[in-house]
Amino acid sequence: MTAKKDPYLYVGIDLGTSQSSITASNGKRHVVKSLVGWPVDMVAQKVLKTRVLVGQEALENRTMLDFHRPLENGLIKEGSDKDLAAVKEILQFLLEQVGADPKEAKDTKVRAVVGVPAEAMRVNKQQLRNLLTGMVDGLMIVSEPFAVAYGVDALLHTMIVDLGAGTTDFCVMQGRYPTEDDQRTLAAAGDSVDEQLSSLVGAKHSDCQYTIHMIRQWKEGNSFVGDAKTKVMVEAPIAGKPNQIDIAKEMRAACESLIEPVSETMIDLLARIDPEFQGKVRNNVILSGCTSLIEGLPEALEATLDQLGGGRVTRVKDPVFAGSDGGLAIATDAAEDDWEQLAK
Numbered sequence: 001m002t003a004k005k006d007p008y009l010y011v012g013i014d015l016g017t018s019q020s021s022i023t024a025s026n027g028k029r030h031v032v033k034s035l036v037g038w039p040v041d042m043v044a045q046k047v048l049k050t051r052v053l054v055g056q057e058a059l060e061n062r063t064m065l066d067f068h069r070p071l072e073n074g075l076i077k078e079g080s081d082k083d084l085a086a087v088k089e090i091l092q093f094l095l096e097q098v099g100a101d102p103k104e105a106k107d108t109k110v111r112a113v114v115g116v117p118a119e120a121m122r123v124n125k126q127q128l129r130n131l132l133t134g135m136v137d138g139l140m141i142v143s144e145p146f147a148v149a150y151g152v153d154a155l156l157h158t159m160i161v162d163l164g165a166g167t168t169d170f171c172v173m174q175g176r177y178p179t180e181d182d183q184r185t186l187a188a189a190g191d192s193v194d195e196q197l198s199s200l201v202g203a204k205h206s207d208c209q210y211t212i213h214m215i216r217q218w219k220e221g222n223s224f225v226g227d228a229k230t231k232v233m234v235e236a237p238i239a240g241k242p243n244q245i246d247i248a249k250e251m252r253a254a255c256e257s258l259i260e261p262v263s264e265t266m267i268d269l270l271a272r273i274d275p276e277f278q279g280k281v282r283n284n285v286i287l288s289g290c291t292s293l294i295e296g297l298p299e300a301l302e303a304t305l306d307q308l309g310g311g312r313v314t315r316v317k318d319p320v321f322a323g324s325d326g327g328l329a330i331a332t333d334a335a336e337d338d339w340e341q342l343a344k
Contacts, residue, residue, distance in 0.1 A: 008137070009100055012151075012327020013091070013114045014144060015128075017071040017166030018190060018216075018290065020090055023324040024098035025332060031320055032093060033058075036086035037065025054093045059213065073187055074117030074167035076124050088131045095135060111138035111339060113327035115147040117167045118183040129342065138339035142330060144323050145171035146178055148288045151326025152316055157280035159269065161262065161301075162323070163291035165190035168262055172269055172281060184269060188261040190291040194219060197247070197254035201236075205245050208236040218247065224295035225256045255294050263304035270308065282311035288322045 010025040016034055023029040032055035039045040044064035053061055070077055070086035077083040095101055100110045112135075114128060125141055132139055145160035149171060154160065156175040161168065170184040198215045201208070214236070222232045232248040266285065270278055282305055287298055298313045305311030316322045 008109045008111045009098075010328060010331035011095070011098060011100060011110060011112045011136075012147065012324040012329070012331055013094060013112055014147070014321075014323030014327065015071070015087070015090070015114055015116055016144075016164050016290075016323075017069075017074055018164065019320075020094060021321050021324040022094040022098055023321055023328045024100065025328060026099060028098040029321055029324065030094060030097035032056075032090065032097075034071055034090055035059050035062075035067070035069055036089045037062055037067040040064060040066050052089055054089055072166060073191075074164065074169075074185065076127055084127065084131065087127075091131060091135060100136075109138075110136040111140075111331055111334075112136040113140045113142060113147065113331040113334075115142055115144040115323045115327050117164070117169050118143045118145070118171070118180075118185045129340070133342045136342055139342050140330065140334060140338060140340065142327070143169065143171060143178070143183060145169045145183070145288070146173075147324075147326035147330060148286070148316065148322045149173045149326070151322055151329045152286065154284070154286055157277055158284045158286060159266065159281050161266065161285060161287050161292075163189060163258070163262070163287060163289040163297075165291065168258070168265075168289075168291070170265055170269055172273060174273075174277075181272070182269075184265050186261055186265055188258055190219075193223070193254045193258060193291070193294075196257050197250055200250035200253060201245075201247055204250060205236065207238050208243065208245060209238065209240075210236045219251070219254075222247075222251055223255050223293070224252060225259065225300045226252075226296040229295075255297070256300070258291070258294075258297070259300050259304065263301055266301070266304070267308065279309070282308060285311060285313040286316060287313065288316045288319050290319055292316075292319050 012023045014021045020034050021031040035058040037053050037058040068086040070083035145162040149160045155173050158173040160171045168186040168189045171178050172182045194215050218234045231246050232251050298315050302313040
């Protein structure tokens with residue numbers, strides 16, 4: 001007897017402040033910067049010849065755009081219809097990349113698991129439902145660190161620390177769905193590193209010209225903690241003339257600003273676990289998210305556990321797609337009654 005074919009395309013989506021990713025059951029996956037822009041006037045429309053730009057294209061053409069980075073601290077920005085529209089454009093774009101565009105594939109039934117920061121579970125849930133209505137048939141919204149844990153099969157005696165741009169999210173896995181007490185969200189994350197780096201560079205090189213986008217680019221290619229690098233040379237113009245500056249000290253200080261708040265939250269969560277299992281969790285801390293790619297960060301956080309008798313901190317193999325891959329794993333395992341039905 002032939003098994004009944006599953007009629008759904010399943011997708012996992014990691015909706016992030018800096019970038020968003022999607023992984024689909026047809027084997028396709030994609031990542032895009034969480035940036036959107038619309039041509040600002042008729043001249044820009046004539047030059048760009050498109051209705052909207054998403055991701056790197058939006059960043060590169062932002063002088064011609066009504067430009068939006070619609071997520072902040074892991075949440076959709078409040079008070080702006082354009083930011084809501086921008087998030088919708090990001091979700092639409094991601095679905096298009098894996099062949100789930102409702103305009104082109106009207107007969108394709110899509111079920112999506114969307115990972116968001118723990119705090120956003122309460123605040124943005126209804127907004128996401130509204131935005132995805134008409135795009136997907138079934139929806140589950142889960143916390144990002146839970147999606148990561150599920151994807152790497154770290155479901156028992158494990159702590160996931162998901163370091164994104166807007167937030168750092170923590171989740172202790174104890175062989176069941178995590179409760180609110182098992183999770184934390186910190187604002188200390190990639191964006192706070194960017195802000196500190198910008199402030200430190202400005203204090204030392206006050207005559208240099210740079211933007212927050214340049215700061216992010218510098219960080220992405222050169223971030224570290226500890227003594228890993230002696231020089232980090234970047235280009236920043238002075239009065240329009242290209243100029244090379246060394247920002248190694250500033251880079252290290254900005255990146256190391258994460259260590260104290262992240263380690264304090266790790267230790268606080270560990271102290272709340274049944275004492276019989278604290279040692280197991282302490283030796284199974286897993287970092288994910290693009291900010292976890294800071295060189296030396298796993299080792300630095302592991303060193304902070306020495307005060308508790310030691311521990312082990314590792315990083316997932318693929319921080320870019322760990323959240324969306326986990327979302328897909330949840331989607332393919334979910335029971336029929338786990339899905340919230342949306343009109344498409």
